[in-house]
Amino acid sequence: MSADTARPRRRADAERSIARIVTAARATLSTDPHATVDDIVKAAGVGRMTLYGHFRTRQELVEAALADALRAGEETLAHVDLTGDARDALTRLLESSWSLVAESAALVEAAQGVLPAGRMRELHAAPAERLNELIERGRRQGVFRTDLPVFWLINTVHYVLHGAAEEIRAGRLDSADAGRVIVATVQAIVAVPVGTGGTASA
């Protein structure tokens, strides 16, 4: 799966260039999803031909940047304790996740415009699966709702997280409040509903 196995060999020099390019791509695309290849080249402080020597197309570069961001996120999220009450576990997961999502929201947007939907799903498989298992467990524990499909809950959490990123970027939501607001919102979404909602057919 990793790029190491496929390539026969690579000089340490090249390795460093690739790292610089991917890092610059992540940073640049996370600021401006419409960033051009030249922008990334300049940010990386590297020659244009060097970039195209390692990434044949812009699409490949965007994919590499997104994959790198997700891999970094995985390293952080792998340390989150997901045992015990599923609600508490979800809170911990969200508190570790939201800032990651906020940082890479623009990058994800850039990737969505370039990569096919199926590839995007593949790349997000790991975090999606983690949340999936947590929600299923919470359902078995009886603390999460079962009247809505799991995929909907998972994706809605994503939409809320990306929405929060947008709110922060627009200056409407303070980063200090974001964690609390996000946790409260998502917990409400997945919790078992109390009544049937309102006076219903009163």
Add this chain to the structure above:
Amino acid sequence: MSADTARPRRRADAERSIARIVTAARATLSTDPHATVDDIVKAAGVGRMTLYGHFRTRQELVEAALADALRAGEETLAHVDLTGDARDALTRLLESSWSLVAESAALVEAAQGVLPAGRMRELHAAPAERLNELIERGRRQGVFRTDLPVFWLINTVHYVLHGAAEEIRAGRLDSADAGRVIVATVQAIVAVPVGTGGTASA
């Protein structure tokens, strides 16, 4: 405010062309947010110069298309009964809103990439204000939560609606289920939370 007052006069011919163009722009951009001017011209069955005779730039055209979609939406939503229990009113509003949002989701996306954020807010002022008043009323009734800022609740509803549109477009969510799922989700978001959430600091 309306375009009639500004223009000194316009031939009935032109009026019809503009209507055809705006309608075609709405339909085309709602299918593909990246639709080109030529695509819209072809869909409208009108000459390219005719379009540029009425809309000086593509941005103007997108704005007109979005404004038209929102105006049509307003006509529908104005008839929704928002009296009585705020929860029931919200359900009625959502059931009338979600399909409108789903239809124009791509159009909104197209506009977001072209129009400044402030202009987008202005155009969405009417539906946002309607939801704002409803939420504030529900708070006074004690049926909606007060621990989260109103703007957050409003915008989160938008994000959920757009997310639902995306799920439908991707074929994961059935249109027949959409209403129920959306209502259940949004009601959960705005409802007064029961416990403090989970075992908390147990």
Add this chain to the structure above:
DNA sequence: CCTAACTCGTACATTCCCATACGAGTAAAC
């Protein structure tokens, strides 16, 4: 009917951005 507004087709200028060609320098790796 006759004037002015409107329409249309096609070609074109402009602008952006992706991707490539080329040749010369530089640093890694055995």
Add this chain to the structure above:
DNA sequence: GTTTACTCGTATGGGAATGTACGAGTTAGG
């Protein structure tokens, strides 16, 4: 220390999309 992979600058091709030029035809409207 020599080979080979890698790097770099610049110039250039190629495609796509926006907006304009021009001239002729057509329709509304008084």
